[in-house]
Amino acid sequence: MTGVNGGITARGTTMDSYYGRPIVKEPVWNPEIPVYMFTGGIAGASAVLHGLAKVSGNERLARSALFVGAAADTLNPVLLIKDLGRPERFLHMLRMFKVTSPMSVGSWILFLQSGSSVTSATLELLDVLRPIRVAGEAVAFLAGPALATYTGALLANTSIPVWSEARDELPWLFGTSAAASAGAAAAVFTPTESAGPARRAAVAGVAAELGVMQLMEHRLGFVGEVYRQGQAGRFGRLSKACTVAGAALLAVGGKRSRTAAVTGGVLVLAGELALRWSVFKAGFQSARDPRYTVLPQKERLAKRKGEMGSWQPKRAGS
Amino acid sequence: MTETLTQPRMGFFTDTTVCIGCKACEVACKEWNLIPDDGLRWTGESYDNTSELSANTWRHVTFVEQRKPLKLDGETATVETDAAAAPEPLRWLMESDVCKHCTHAGCLDVCPTGALFRTEFGTVVVQEDVCNGCGYCVPACPFGVIDQRHLPRSADDAPLALPLLGKQEDGRVWKCTLCYDRLKGGHEPACAKSCPTDSIQFGELDELRERAERRLEKLRAERWNGARLYGHDPDDGVGGFGAFFLLLDEPEVYGLPPDPVVPTKHLPQLWRTTAIAATAMFVGLAAAFIGGSE
Numbered sequence: 001m002t003g004v005n006g007g008i009t010a011r012g013t014t015m016d017s018y019y020g021r022p023i024v025k026e027p028v029w030n031p032e033i034p035v036y037m038f039t040g041g042i043a044g045a046s047a048v049l050h051g052l053a054k055v056s057g058n059e060r061l062a063r064s065a066l067f068v069g070a071a072a073d074t075l076n077p078v079l080l081i082k083d084l085g086r087p088e089r090f091l092h093m094l095r096m097f098k099v100t101s102p103m104s105v106g107s108w109i110l111f112l113q114s115g116s117s118v119t120s121a122t123l124e125l126l127d128v129l130r131p132i133r134v135a136g137e138a139v140a141f142l143a144g145p146a147l148a149t150y151t152g153a154l155l156a157n158t159s160i161p162v163w164s165e166a167r168d169e170l171p172w173l174f175g176t177s178a179a180a181s182a183g184a185a186a187a188v189f190t191p192t193e194s195a196g197p198a199r200r201a202a203v204a205g206v207a208a209e210l211g212v213m214q215l216m217e218h219r220l221g222f223v224g225e226v227y228r229q230g231q232a233g234r235f236g237r238l239s240k241a242c243t244v245a246g247a248a249l250l251a252v253g254g255k256r257s258r259t260a261a262v263t264g265g266v267l268v269l270a271g272e273l274a275l276r277w278s279v280f281k282a283g284f285q286s287a288r289d290p291r292y293t294v295l296p297q298k299e300r301l302a303k304r305k306g307e308m309g310s311w312q313p314k315r316a317g318s
Numbered sequence: 319m320t321e322t323l324t325q326p327r328m329g330f331f332t333d334t335t336v337c338i339g340c341k342a343c344e345v346a347c348k349e350w351n352l353i354p355d356d357g358l359r360w361t362g363e364s365y366d367n368t369s370e371l372s373a374n375t376w377r378h379v380t381f382v383e384q385r386k387p388l389k390l391d392g393e394t395a396t397v398e399t400d401a402a403a404a405p406e407p408l409r410w411l412m413e414s415d416v417c418k419h420c421t422h423a424g425c426l427d428v429c430p431t432g433a434l435f436r437t438e439f440g441t442v443v444v445q446e447d448v449c450n451g452c453g454y455c456v457p458a459c460p461f462g463v464i465d466q467r468h469l470p471r472s473a474d475d476a477p478l479a480l481p482l483l484g485k486q487e488d489g490r491v492w493k494c495t496l497c498y499d500r501l502k503g504g505h506e507p508a509c510a511k512s513c514p515t516d517s518i519q520f521g522e523l524d525e526l527r528e529r530a531e532r533r534l535e536k537l538r539a540e541r542w543n544g545a546r547l548y549g550h551d552p553d554d555g556v557g558g559f560g561a562f563f564l565l566l567d568e569p570e571v572y573g574l575p576p577d578p579v580v581p582t583k584h585l586p587q588l589w590r591t592t593a594i595a596a597t598a599m600f601v602g603l604a605a606a607f608i609g610g611s612e
Contacts, residue, residue, distance in 0.1 A: 018380060018573030019363045021370060025462040028453040048603050058611045085489040089450035092431040099589075100582050103454045104430035145596035153592040157581045158457040159424060164581055167588050171595040179599050183606065193612055200606040208602070255612065287457065294570045297577035 015298065017290045024159045026287040029083060034280035036079040037151045038273045040110070041178030042185055043072035044148030047117055049182050049201065051141035060194035061186060063124075068185045069140065070121030073114040080110070102154040109150060113143035148178035155283065161223045161293055162286035163279075169216035173279070176212055177272050180205025180243065184268035187250060187261050195261060199254045202268050206247040209275070210240065223292050232282035235274045242271030327440030328501065330510065330518060330561035331526040332414055333533060334572075335542065337517040339365060339412035343377040343509035350497065350508035351376065354469055364410075370573070371415055373467035376494040377509045380572050382411040390541040409543075413563065413572050414509070414518055417442070417463045417494035418549060420580065421557030425455035425464050425493075427582040440523070440560055441496040451489035460556065460578035464493040496561070523560060530564060542566065548574065555579030 046069030053062035081090045094111065098104040120136035123129050152170035155163040163170065183201030190198060213236075217224045226232050246267025253260030286292050347353065356374035361367050364381035371378045387407040423442045426434040433448035434455060444464075455464050467488040497507035505511070510520035519526060527550050537545040544566045549559030555578050569576045 016568060016571045018382070018571065019361075019366075021573055023462055023570070023573055023575050024460065025456045025465055027457045028466040045599065045603065048600055052604055052607055056607050056611075058607075061611070084451050085487065086451065092433070092448060092450035093452070095448075096430075096432045098430060098432070100427040100585060101430045101454065102585075103428065103452060107430060145600045146592075148599060149592050149596040152595070153585075153588050154454075156588055157428060157585055158454075159460040159578075159581055160457050163457075164584070167584055168591055171588070171592040172598070175595040175599040176602075179602055182603075196610060196612045197603075197606040200609070201603055204602060204606060283457070287462075290570065290573075293575055297575055298570075301577045 015291065015294050017294070021290065022288050023290045023293040024161075024287050026284045027158075027160070029280075032079040032083040034276040035273070036076055036083075037174065037280075038181065038276045039072040039075050039079065040151060041148045041174060041272070041276075042181045043069045043076060043113065043117065044144040044146070045178040045182030045201075046072065046185065047113065047137075047140035047144035047147075049186055049198065051137065051144075053197065054137070056197075058194055058197065061190050061198060064186045064189040064195075064198075065182070066117075066121050066124060066137070068182070068189060069144075070117050073117045073140075076110055076114050080107075102150055102157050106147075106150045106154060109143050109146045113140050113147045116140045116143070145175070149175040155279070158283075159293075160283045160287050161296060162220065162226050162282045165220055165223050165296070166216050169212055169219065170279075173209060173212045173216060173275075176205050176209040177275055178205075180209055180247075180268055181272040184246065184250070184265040184272070187254060188265035188269075192255055192258055192261055195254070199250045199261065202265065203247045203251045206243045206268060206271075209243070213240075213275075223286065223296060226282045226285040226292070227278070230281065230285050232278045232285055235278035235281065239271045239274035239278055242267045242274060244271075246271060325438050326522040326524065327560065328496070328521065329419060329440070329523040329526055329559070330416060330496070330507075330520055331530050331564070332416065332561065333517050333519065333530070333564045334411065334413040334566060335517075335537060335545070335564060336515045337379070337412040337414055338515055339379055339381055339410075340514060341368075341379050342512040342514060343414050343518055344368060344375070344379060346508040346512035347377040347494075348375075350500070351495070353492075354467075356469070371417070371461075371463045371465075371493075373465040373492040374469070376416065376492075378415045380411070380413045380415060382413075382567070382571055384409050384411060384567070384571075386567075387543055390543050409566075411566055411572070413565065414513075415572070415574070416509070416561050417496070418461055418556070418562070419494075419496060419560030421552065421560070422580040422582070423556070424458040424460060424580045424582060425491075427580065427585075428454045428458040430454065437498055437501075439496065439498070439501050441498065441501075442560075443495045443498050444491055444493060446490060446492075449490040451491070453491065455491055458581055460575055460580065464491050466491050494561075526562075530562070533564060537564075544568075555583065 046065045050062050050065035081087045093107040116136040116139035120133045123133035149171045152174035156167035156170045180202050183198045186198035187195045227236050246264045249260050249264030353374050366381045368378050385406050388409040419441045426442050431448050431450050433445045506520040510518045548565050548569050549562035552558035
């Protein structure tokens with residue numbers, strides 16, 4: 001017998017629920033958070049792009065990446081502080097370092113990365129204090145990859161099924177998305193003859209990201225169906241359309257035409273922002289439906305107890 | 319120091335088989351902890367108009383109406399239905415839900431400020447002067463217990479330092495403290511004190527676990543339908559609950575997760591994945607420089 005609100009799943013198992021109410025709470029984060037995950041990705045990957053361009057002697061690209069990264073890093077703390085609602089409370093983040101909390105680790109990464117990249121860009125503009133500028137660039141360069149990927153760990157380290165079950169993919173998804181974003185942004189602000197590495201980063205980043213997304217949805221199975229529904233689905237499709245079109249434009253016309261490079265870069269950036277929004281919203285949709293919480297857990301229990309366990313799968317319609 | 323070391327872990331054993339759904343626990347909790355009113359509404363979901371644990375509800379009584387026999391030996395309440403002439407069995411499950419005060423608490427693990435801490439009683443409590451409202455604990459809890467308070471800030475709060483970035487709401491998280499203040503004074507929590515049937519039992523966790531096992535044995539001997547303990551096992555995904563339950567059906571029937579796991583259980587592996595993904599991003603970007611500037 002199923003309860004009043006028993007649901008039938010794609011796998012044909014049924015369950016009871018408490019008036020269809022959610023079990024885990026939806027996140028309480030505001031739209032600033034997915035935007036931060038986007039700009040944080042740009043800042044982190046831009047710092048790396050900047051350092052590599054410097055080393056390879058591409059000063060023009062290095063300059064673009066430095067200022068793009070610093071602009072994103074100016075915005076990053078503002079977005080997080082705005083989400084908290086009480087600015088002075090942001091300082092509470094810095095009263096300890098806790099490795100069990102990706103948010104604590106991330107706050108310190110951002111503190112280092114944002115502080116050093118904004119300082120370096122300011123000193124570059126003023127053309128003063130070269131040793132401090134170089135030290136700042138080095139710190140941002142080293143912290144960059146962590147800033148670009150820790151947000152994936154932050155989401156995966158929750159009880160939201162569609163995030164926690166994707167713990168093997170989310171850091172990869174955000175890392176590839178960050179590389180694509182930083183490449184696209186640098187391609188927009190750099191003359192085509194110096195922007196080759198940026199274009200290749202954007203195109204390869206998009207390709208890798210699409211692969212990771214495909215793998216993630218496949219591995220999530222039933223839990224991943226939220227990526228085909230509601231806002232997560234709509235923005236996911238928008239993201240794919242924008243990133244594919246933008247990457248194609250960059251690959252085909254980005255070398256010859258600045259217009260193509262700018263249009264392609266902007267399209268990729270729009271697609272990456274849409275991707276963060278899609279992942280963010282998927283978490284809300286996943287929390288809202290108790291089936292995503294209960295059914296994987298029941299299956300886990302059944303597997304642990306073996307075939308003779310107290311729980312028996314019920315076929316739909318029986 | 320010696321006193322801290324000898325203080326046993328305290329907790330709740332909520333025996334739902336004797337709950338009568340009076341909600342005295344909800345009221346006592348609200349009164350003692352000065353929890354604000356969060357609106358009155360009719361849900362149409364049996365006698366439950368509270369719906370869920372939240373920032374402003376730290377005890378929540380669930381009501382489930384079921385067409386199942388109460389006992390497996392035929393002793394049952396029945397109801398006449400129009401469709402079938404035969405009487406159908408009927409039972410009413412009531413359960414006073416509360417924060418589980420997990421041994422491995424997701425909320426505590428992910429809290430970046432240290433606002434959530436483990437007390438000398440083994441309970442998990444939020445320090446409201448340290449919480450900065452980041453909200454990470456909310457989706458981290460496998461039970462959906464802890465929540466952000468959206469009610470307006472109180473009039474005597476300090477003015478906002480940067481008004482443009484501020485919000486006119488409390489924004490911090492709140493949950494059951496297992497009446498930390500009462501425990502320090504040697505009193506039992508308000509909900510347990512007010513429970514007229516001893517459905518909510520407060521005490522040393524070890525002793526409660528033994529008592530629960532004895533109670534379960536008795537209920538099984540009496541052929542109660544579906545009697546089981548929930549959260550008593552120190553080997554479960556959260557290391558056992560500090561507040562565990564005796565239920566009469568699957569946990570999800572009461573809106574509880576059947577196999578909760580603390581998210582940080584996978585964190586070492588997750589950090590490794592993140593480190594590899596970060597390195598891969600670095601290598602990928604470096605590879606983009608092969609082939610020159612154009």
